[in-house]
Amino acid sequence: MEEVAIIGAGQSRFGTFVEKGAKELFVEAFEEALGAxxxxxxxxxIQEIYVGNLGVGGGQLGNFASMIADYAxxxxxxxxxxxxxxxxxxxxxRAAVLAVQSGTCDIAVAGGIEKMNxxxxxxxxxxLGISGDTEWERLAGMTFAGVYALMAMRHMHQYxxxxxxxxxxxxxxxxxxADNPKAHxxxxxxxxxxxxxxxxxxxxxxxxxxxxxxxxxAAIVCRTDLAKKYTDTPIYVLGHGASTDRLGxxxxxxxxxxxxxxxxxxxxxxMAKIQPKDVNLAEVHDCFxxxxxxxxxxxxxxxxxxxxxxxxxxxxxxxxxxxxNPSGGLKSKGHPIWATGTGQVYEIFKQLRRQAVKSSRQxxxxxxGLTHNVGGSGGTAVVHILGIGERK
Amino acid sequence: xxxVSIPAYWKTIPQRYSLIASRCxxxxxxxxxxxxxxxxxxxKTEHEPIRLKGQGKIYSYTIICAGGAPPEFSEQERLGGSxxxxxxxxxxxxxxxxxxxxxxxxxxxxxMKVEAVFRRVYEDDDVIRYGLKFxxxxx
Amino acid sequence: MNSGIIGYGAYVPRFRIKxxxxxxxxxxxxxxxxxxKSVTGLDEDAVxxxxxxxxxxxxxxxxxxxxxxxxxxxxxxxxxxxKLSSSTIVASLDGPSEIFLADLGxxxxxxxxxxxxxLDFVSSGRGDEALVGASDVPQAAPSDPLEHGLGAGSASFxxxxxxxxxxxxxxxxSSLEIIGERYRRQGERHLKDSGxxxxxxxxxNHALTISVTGLLKSxxxxxxxxxYAIFQQFDGRTAYDIGRKLGFKENQISPSMTVTKIGDSGxxxxxxxxxxxxxxxxxxxxxxIASYGSGSGSDAISLVVTDQLVETRNRAPLVENYLAxxxxxxxxxxxxxxxxxxxx
Numbered sequence: 001m002e003e004v005a006i007i008g009a010g011q012s013r014f015g016t017f018v019e020k021g022a023k024e025l026f027v028e029a030f031e032e033a034l035g036a037x038x039x040x041x042x043x044x045x046i047q048e049i050y051v052g053n054l055g056v057g058g059g060q061l062g063n064f065a066s067m068i069a070d071y072a073x074x075x076x077x078x079x080x081x082x083x084x085x086x087x088x089x090x091x092x093x094r095a096a097v098l099a100v101q102s103g104t105c106d107i108a109v110a111g112g113i114e115k116m117n118x119x120x121x122x123x124x125x126x127x128l129g130i131s132g133d134t135e136w137e138r139l140a141g142m143t144f145a146g147v148y149a150l151m152a153m154r155h156m157h158q159y160x161x162x163x164x165x166x167x168x169x170x171x172x173x174x175x176x177x178a179d180n181p182k183a184h185x186x187x188x189x190x191x192x193x194x195x196x197x198x199x200x201x202x203x204x205x206x207x208x209x210x211x212x213x214x215x216x217x218a219a220i221v222c223r224t225d226l227a228k229k230y231t232d233t234p235i236y237v238l239g240h241g242a243s244t245d246r247l248g249x250x251x252x253x254x255x256x257x258x259x260x261x262x263x264x265x266x267x268x269x270x271m272a273k274i275q276p277k278d279v280n281l282a283e284v285h286d287c288f289x290x291x292x293x294x295x296x297x298x299x300x301x302x303x304x305x306x307x308x309x310x311x312x313x314x315x316x317x318x319x320x321x322x323x324x325n326p327s328g329g330l331k332s333k334g335h336p337i338w339a340t341g342t343g344q345v346y347e348i349f350k351q352l353r354r355q356a357v358k359s360s361r362q363x364x365x366x367x368x369g370l371t372h373n374v375g376g377s378g379g380t381a382v383v384h385i386l387g388i389g390e391r392k
Numbered sequence: 393x394x395x396v397s398i399p400a401y402w403k404t405i406p407q408r409y410s411l412i413a414s415r416c417x418x419x420x421x422x423x424x425x426x427x428x429x430x431x432x433x434x435x436k437t438e439h440e441p442i443r444l445k446g447q448g449k450i451y452s453y454t455i456i457c458a459g460g461a462p463p464e465f466s467e468q469e470r471l472g473g474s475x476x477x478x479x480x481x482x483x484x485x486x487x488x489x490x491x492x493x494x495x496x497x498x499x500x501x502x503x504m505k506v507e508a509v510f511r512r513v514y515e516d517d518d519v520i521r522y523g524l525k526f527x528x529x530x531x
Numbered sequence: 532m533n534s535g536i537i538g539y540g541a542y543v544p545r546f547r548i549k550x551x552x553x554x555x556x557x558x559x560x561x562x563x564x565x566x567x568k569s570v571t572g573l574d575e576d577a578v579x580x581x582x583x584x585x586x587x588x589x590x591x592x593x594x595x596x597x598x599x600x601x602x603x604x605x606x607x608x609x610x611x612x613x614k615l616s617s618s619t620i621v622a623s624l625d626g627p628s629e630i631f632l633a634d635l636g637x638x639x640x641x642x643x644x645x646x647x648x649x650l651d652f653v654s655s656g657r658g659d660e661a662l663v664g665a666s667d668v669p670q671a672a673p674s675d676p677l678e679h680g681l682g683a684g685s686a687s688f689x690x691x692x693x694x695x696x697x698x699x700x701x702x703x704x705s706s707l708e709i710i711g712e713r714y715r716r717q718g719e720r721h722l723k724d725s726g727x728x729x730x731x732x733x734x735x736n737h738a739l740t741i742s743v744t745g746l747l748k749s750x751x752x753x754x755x756x757x758x759y760a761i762f763q764q765f766d767g768r769t770a771y772d773i774g775r776k777l778g779f780k781e782n783q784i785s786p787s788m789t790v791t792k793i794g795d796s797g798x799x800x801x802x803x804x805x806x807x808x809x810x811x812x813x814x815x816x817x818x819x820i821a822s823y824g825s826g827s828g829s830d831a832i833s834l835v836v837t838d839q840l841v842e843t844r845n846r847a848p849l850v851e852n853y854l855a856x857x858x859x860x861x862x863x864x865x866x867x868x869x870x871x872x873x874x875x
Contacts, residue, residue, distance in 0.1 A: 122463050129462045133489075135396055135404065136425065139513065139521075140489040141456060141465045141477045149454035150479055157452075157502050199474075202455035202497070250479045250487045251431070255452055410625040443625055471867040472573045493574055494545045494858075510582040510623045511574035512610075520610055522619060525574060530856060 003224040004100045005234035006386065008037035009342070009349040014184045014215035014334030016117045022053070022060075023071040025216035026113045029339075030072050033109065033218040036349075038231040043072070046220065047105035049079045050095040052088025052112035052338040054127070068113070083338075085131035086287060088112055089217065090341025090373025090382040096221050097237050097384075106226055111218035112339035124212065131376030133248035145209055145288065147249050147377040149201040152290040154255040156203070158305065163203055165308030166289040167194035170207045170331055172317055173286060177328025179358045184213045184334030208289040213334030217343035224390070233353050238274070238368070239385040241267025247379045256305070258291075258374060260381035261298035265372070269300075272385040273392060274368065276300030279322065279385070281351060281363045283344035285374040286329040295372055296324070299383070323363045326351065344371040345384065352388045395464075398517055408523040411446055411508065413486060414439035424486035444484050446508030446524065451487055453478035455497040464514040476500045480526055494527040505529045534653035535695030536834070537660070538594070538843065540587020541806035542580050542685040543793055543853040546570040552862040553679055562680030564767015568794025569682045570860060570868055571668050577606040578616045580685035581664035582623045587847035588662065589624070591696075592689035596624035599689075600658025601631035605645035605665040605798045607825075609636060612717070620664060631657065639713075639763060640824025641665065642798035646688060647830060650699060653690045660691040667797025671722040673871050677713075680766055681722070682794025686802035696840040697809065697818070700833040701750045705741035709734040712826025734826050735763075736773060742831035743777050743821050750833060754778035757833075758816035761804040763823035764790035779819075786811060792854050798822075805834075807850040814838035 010032025012025045020028075034041055051068050060067050065079035084091045089112025096110035116124065129138050132147050155161045171191055177183035194207040227234035243263035246252050252259070269275065276299060284299065286292035293307035301322050302310045310316060316324040327333045327347040330340060347356075348369035356362040371384045406412035407425045414426035416439055421432025424444065430437050456465075457474040469475065476492035478500065492500060493511060506526040513523040549567045553560040571580070581604060589596060604617040617632040633648065635641040642665030649663035666685035671678035712734050713724040725731060739762070747753065754760070760779040762770035767790055774784045787804030790796075796803055801822045808818055814836055821831040866872045 121459075122466065125460070125463050125466075135400070137489050138462055139396060139464070139523075141461060141468075141475060141491045142489055143456055143460055143462055145460060146454045146456055146477055150452040153452045153454060153502065199455070199457045200460050201457065204454075246431075248489070250489045255479075405622060406625070409619075409623040412625065468573055471870070471872070491574075493572060509579075511572075511579050512576055513574070520576075522578070522623070 001101045002103055003390070004097045004221050004237040005224045005227040006237065006345065006349050007220050007222050007227055007230040007234050008033040008041065009219040009346040010036060011182055011217040011343050011346040012215050013182050014213045014336055014343070017214045018117065020214065022113045022115045023068065025115070025214060026068050026111060026218070027072055029111060029216040029218040030109065033220050037220065039229065041220070041230055043074060045107055046074060046109050047077055048096065048099050048108040049074055049077060050082060050092040050108065050110045051079070052082050052092040052341060053114060054083055054085070054088065054338050084380040085375035086285070086335070086337045087341060087373040087375035087380045087382050088338035090344070090371065091242065091380070093219060093342050093345055093384065094240055094242060094382050097240060100221055100223055107220065107222040109218055109220050110342055111216065112342050113216040114336035114338045115214050116212045116336060117214050131379070137248055137250070143201060145201040145204055148288040148290055149204045150249060151255045151294065152203055155290060155294065158256055159308070161293065161308040163195060164191065165293060165311055166208050167191050168311045169286065169289040169292045170194045172311065173325050173329040173331040176318060176326050176361060177332025179360045180328045180333060181357055183328040183332050184211055185332045204288055204290070210287050210330040210335035213336040215334060215336035215339045215343070217339045217346050219342050219345045219349065233388070235349050235352050236387045236390050237384060238387045238391045239268040239270070239272030240383065241265060241271065242380070242382040244380050245378050249377050257294055257298050258378035258381060260378050261295060261372060261374060261383070264381045264383040265299050268383040268385045274385065278368055279370045280366045280368050281323045281326060281348070282370040282372060283327060283347050284324055284372040286325060286331050287335060287374070289331065291374070292324065292329065299370065299372060318361060318363055326356070326361050326363055341371070341373040341382070344373060348386050352386060395516060398519055401521055409510065411444035411524065412441050413444050415442045422485055424488060444482055444486070448480040448482040448506060450500065450502055450504045450506060451479045451481040452502060453492065453500045464516060478526065480506060491525045492527065493525040499528060532650060532654040532699050534650050534690050534692050535698040536688050537691040537694050537696060538588040538592025538689035539806050539809050540584045540591060540687050540847050541803050541850045541853060542584040542587065543850070544569045544571045544575055544580065544683050545856055545858050546572060546860050546868065547857045548860055548862065548865045552865070556862040559676070560679050561676035562766035562794070564791055565680055565794055566791055568680065569684060570865055571683045573868055576610045577608050577666040577668055578610055578619050580666040580683065581620050581687060584666070584685040584687040585620060585624060585662055585664050588687040588689050590847040591843040592660070592691070593843065594660055594689065596626040598660050599626055599630055599662050601649065601652045601661035602626070603633050603635065603645040603649045603661065603663040605635045605641035605663070606667050607636055607639060607641065607797050608668045608670065609634065638824030638827050639798045639800065640822045640828060640830060642686070642802045643820065643822035643830035643832065646802065647702060647832070649688070649690045653692060660689060663688050663690065665799040665802050667799050669722055669795065669797045670720060670869065673866065675721070675723070677722060677724050680795045682796050684793050684796035684799045684803045686799050686806050694839050695837055696843055697834040697836050700817070700835050701746055703742050703746035703749055703831045704828060705738050705745070706828040707734065707738050707826065709826035714825060735769065735823055736776065738823055738829040739773050739821050740777065742829035743819065746831040746833055756817060757783060757819045758812065759786060759808045760784050760819045761787040761801050761808060762821050764788060764800045764804060765795050767791045789850060803850065809840060810844065810849040810851065812836045812840065814840065
């Protein structure tokens with residue numbers, strides 16, 4: 001198996017863009033990724049493209065990858081759209097890595113795009129609710145926020161986690177996002193604001209939930225022995241892992257952990273030959289604040305049930321023991337659902353190369369980073385471990 | 393648009409109206425909703441139908457508010473306000489998701505004893521979709 | 532007939548609205564003697580109410596749904612104008628797929644008509660046990676005084692030949708053609724009436740006089756030989772008025788007068804009254820039930836309670852249990868729950 005490195009990555013601004021469509025957003029991200037390749041690269045050198053997209057709004061459901069490849073000037077290479085709910089571009093990245101690892105190609109691009117703000121509210125709610133169990137959860141009145149709320153209720157019941165802990169995650173991520181020019185929301189919030197905002201699905205308030213965002217992201221991977229042709233600082237893919245769990249939350253034994261995450265992380269750590277404590281920073285899937293708290297535990301950054309204590313002690317802030325979501329996370333950076341995965345890769349790529357957009361967000365001593373991307377309520381999950389140096 | 397067609401809903405009427413589950417003849421696991429491949433032993437085994445009683449307790453719950461209900465329930469939310477949705481742990485073991493009814497959302501709590509009641513759940517394609525909701529067992 | 536009632540059960544929705552709310556909204560509350568009435572929640576209808584009252588009836592009968600050979604459903608407010616409600620009810624009870632189904636409607640007399648049909652079904656030997664459910668949630672325009680008294684409720688019975696708790700002693704019916712009295716045209720949502728009090732009263736009195744005096748005469752019985760007299764209940768006074776005319780006393784009538792707490796429950800009305808009476812009746816008690824259907828006629832039935840009733844009584848909630856479970860709502864919430872505020 002070949003080794004793989006990232007030689008360039010890009011991301012559009014995440015936000016609300018009525019005037020930009022999916023195609024335009026992707027090209028923005030893709031062009032930045034090409035431009036990030038220090039020694040230059042021609043787009044015709046890309047050999048395969050993997051894109052994550054759900055097709056919110058149903059604009060181009062069939063042959064979406066062909067449309068994107070066409071618009072990006074890549075027509076003529078294999079292109080495929082992957083769908084694993086919110087983990088789509090994380091899995092697109094995994095697919096690109098596997099393509100290079102297997103020797104199928106030398107250079108591939110993975111990306112994700114989503115346009116969510118084109119739709120009237122009622123229609124949008126259909127799309128937001130499709131990643132849970134439609135037959136048995138959605139038809140009982142359950143929403144995406146509702147499923148994570150069920151997890152929060154159990155976490156609070158079993159471990160004493162408080163609403164304040166959830167709010168602390170939102171406050172931290174907004175603080176990071178305020179310094180991220182690419183973030184959807186660039187303003188800080190207070191604990192009081194977070195706690196007192198409107199209830200969406202008890203106990204989760206508006207500030208516990210990620211926004212509805214437009215955006216695109218892309219990352220270019222290639223074989224490590226070719227990487228030096230393109231850059232002196234490739235970012236190595238040290239390990240990856242992926243898994244699934246029962247689709248419906250109600251079918252799972254434990255509501256306080258995402259087994260898919262735990263299993264994906266175990267595989268990734270094993271492949272990278274590292275322990276959780278070796279991770280210097282992580283971009284985790286905080287679609288809801290409770291998801292970040294559970295991620296701390298599922299990724300091994302703290303003991304089960306102690307995720308609330310970890311954020312309370314400030315250990316996941318920039319400057320803390322294990323900075324989490326220095327980009328602002330899904331909460332503040334935004335969650336263009338299927339562009340999030342490669343967006344996380346983009347942040348880690350920049351951080352490990354000491355190029356964090358706005359130096360105030362630069363995590364010092366960042367040598368090994370982790371991305372964690374989850375589909376829906378944990379039906380799928382994928383973890384990547386990236387490093388400034390090759391695997392030891 | 394993700395939705396459940398009339399035939400797809402009809403196929404699950406025994407589950408939605410009467411809690412018909414299936415018990416694996418090989419390992420005894422009760423699967424609800426019924427499955428071809430048993431969730432207990434992971435094999436495609438023979439099953440026998442078993443009707444669950446509809447008694448249980450709340451394992452977890454949330455209250456859907458602020459105009460966030462799935463579109464099938466937006467009329468209900470407009471007219472009736474926020475509503476509770478719970479994961480019920482049935483007496484026989486399986487868990488299921490259902491709306492709570494005949495109670496104020498603020499009355500809900502984990503471990504509360506509840507019972508199934510037959511109600512109109514929503515309407516789609518001009519057809520009434522009946523099913524089960526749960527209400528607190530009051531003395 | 533050799534069949535009788537072997538199980539009974541009622542259901543009343545949880546929500547209530549008081550007459551004071553109507554006084555605040557309209558300055559008046561039309562039905563005499565009604566303190567409050569029941570209101571269906573947004574997720575309830577005549578079918579869902581019947582499922583619960585049927586579960587109660589089956590529990591008292593001590594039989595399982597797969598023993599039923601027939602199901603009769605009565606309502607003036609069935610959710611579909613065309614699609615059987617009885618099939619939905621049988622499916623929810625996990626009943627058999629080989630069963631006779633009949634939905635009756637078109638008047639508030641449909642409840643007793645369905646009960647009699649259900650008794651005849653078993654008596655004729657077409658089946659051993661059958662179920663009948665009468666449920667109503669009648670509706671009229673909010674500005675119509677007729678609307679004030681309209682409530683909701685359901686009553687179900689299982690009929691059979693063994694372990695009878697109330698046997699049928701006699702039946703007498705009347706048929707009239709009194710146009711424009713209380714009616715609803717096809718495709719119309721709201722009930723209307725003539726608005727002519729004397730016309731309405733005359734029709735009601737005429738129909739009940741024929742059915743009740745006819746019944747008493749055929750059985751050679753007098754009014755005071757009945758422990759209970761249950762009449763169709765539109766408000767809290769009409770039953771006493773007709774009762775007095777026919778020779779019945781207030782104390783024979785009052786135990787069945789659930790209308791004071793639940794309002795006019797349409798075709799279910801006399802049958803919910805019957806459930807309330809069966810909750811307290813003693814072996815040997817004779818019960819009169821006289822229904823009335825919107826300007827069309829009346830069924831009068833005489834039942835005699837057996838000693839089987841007492842042991843079945845506590846297998847399911849009593850009517851008073853349902854009356855005690857209540858949550859008051861205001862008039863605005865009422866309009867929303869009744870979908871009278873532009874929902875569709």
